[in-house]
Amino acid sequence: MTKIIILLGAPGAGKGTVAQYLQNNYAVRHFSTGNLLRNEVERETEIGLKVKELMGSGALVGDDIVNAIVERNIEAVLEGDSIIILDGYPRTEPQAKELDRMLNGTLRNLIRVLSLDVDAEEVVARISHRVVCEKCGNTYSDLEGRKQCVCGGVLVKRKDDEESVVRNRLEEYRKSTMPVIDYYRDRIAVVSGMGTPMDVAARVDDTLQQFGIEKRR
Numbered sequence: 001m002t003k004i005i006i007l008l009g010a011p012g013a014g015k016g017t018v019a020q021y022l023q024n025n026y027a028v029r030h031f032s033t034g035n036l037l038r039n040e041v042e043r044e045t046e047i048g049l050k051v052k053e054l055m056g057s058g059a060l061v062g063d064d065i066v067n068a069i070v071e072r073n074i075e076a077v078l079e080g081d082s083i084i085i086l087d088g089y090p091r092t093e094p095q096a097k098e099l100d101r102m103l104n105g106t107l108r109n110l111i112r113v114l115s116l117d118v119d120a121e122e123v124v125a126r127i128s129h130r131v132v133c134e135k136c137g138n139t140y141s142d143l144e145g146r147k148q149c150v151c152g153g154v155l156v157k158r159k160d161d162e163e164s165v166v167r168n169r170l171e172e173y174r175k176s177t178m179p180v181i182d183y184y185r186d187r188i189a190v191v192s193g194m195g196t197p198m199d200v201a202a203r204v205d206d207t208l209q210q211f212g213i214e215k216r217r
């Protein structure tokens, strides 16, 4: 039975870590909107060429395009027992409503939502310690004392990981996502993102079990 898990989480809540954990331990397909868009651009599909043009002119890629790309990709894997992780979508209530309408409303009953919850001060503290691999984008905490990424890339601090920027991003996230969380109230599990990655992984396992999804053996 197909299931669609929407992964929500403020910047710095550890969504990337959870997404990675799910890919390593469950038979899931991970759809991040960023990757889906890049894919279309690389394959130079009709929609991809449009996206390229928009990005080139500095314009934002609108909801209609993102919706169409998500729908197409979900439709392509709906056969069989797929579990789809949606990451970075829906970001707004209109997108959430559109997702429910996709494929003649068949997606509505397949959707479950996992929302990672951390308090703002914890996020600010985490991000201020974050370093990013220049080569592959992996993130680490500078508290780990690493000099290099596992891929050999150099670890750097990003400008937009400064505290004031982080606080603004959190506020933006709260404003746009609160309505999404409310919209999904009958299908959502809020999971605490506090503690060690292992603590969080155990909670994620419990939640997926509630959703009827078993770990890969």
Ligand SMILES: [Zn+2]
Pocket: 133, 134, 135, 136, 137, 138, 149, 150, 151, 152, 153
């Ligand atoms: Zn790397």
